[in-house]
Amino acid sequence: DAGVIQSPRHEVTEMGQEVTLRCKPISGHDYLFWYRQTMMRGLELLIYFNNNVPIDDSGMPEDRFSAKMPNASFSTLKIQPSEPRDSAVYFCASSINGVLPQHFGDGTRLSIL
Amino acid sequence: KQEVTQIPAALSVPEGENLVLNCSFTDSAIYNLQWFRQDPGKGLTSLLLIQSSQREQTSGRLNASLDKSSGRSTLYIAASQPGDSATYLCAVRPTGGFKTIFGAGTRLFVKA
Secondary structure, eight states: OOOOEEEEEEEEETTTOEEEEEEEOTTOOOOOEEEETTTTEEEEEEEEETTEEEOOTTTOTTEEEEEEEETTTEEEESSSSSOOGGEEEEEHHHHHHHHOEEEEOOHHHHHEE | OOOEEEEEEEEEEEETOOEEEEEESSOEEEOOOOEEEOTTOEEEEEEEEETTOOSEEEEETEEEEEEEETTTTEEOOSOGGGGGOOEEEEEETTTSSSSEEEEOOOEEEEEO
């Protein structure tokens, strides 16, 4: 089992640029979650999917953020345009049936200059 | 609105000591409560998950308890080791959804 795979691990870009974060969940997991972690706000749920369908996106901070899950093995979180306050560590997690513990990826550390 | 608080924010103990980490939550309508461990630069690893109908869960040297009525959970670590050094997060999943709320964590340092 390869675990949840996120890419890139680190991203540094300038304000205004488009940023795309990628996630490959564990095979067979039907729930996928995107989180953001900052020193000020801790760990926050942004959006989650069930069987590739977005269920709750109320945590997405602004319209600049969007997430997609075109198939069961791939999801993206996009920020366009990016701003310095978007700098954070973004985590993807997946689980079976949403009840059992979530498995987290190692995160993408995003820095917007 | 559910709020999750963890005390203490940081803890330093000598190796071998037994210790307790505390988590409190404001809304008792929870589906389950999880304790996670986070190592620097890494994601979260689930340690223990307690369903709302359960009182405690044990795994090796770890024991987690849940008291829904008082809005409290504790994580007990027996015979601590330097390898236990990490940040421990408590997370509450509410009934009727998956919007898990995380505490800010307790940063633990176990001295050899």
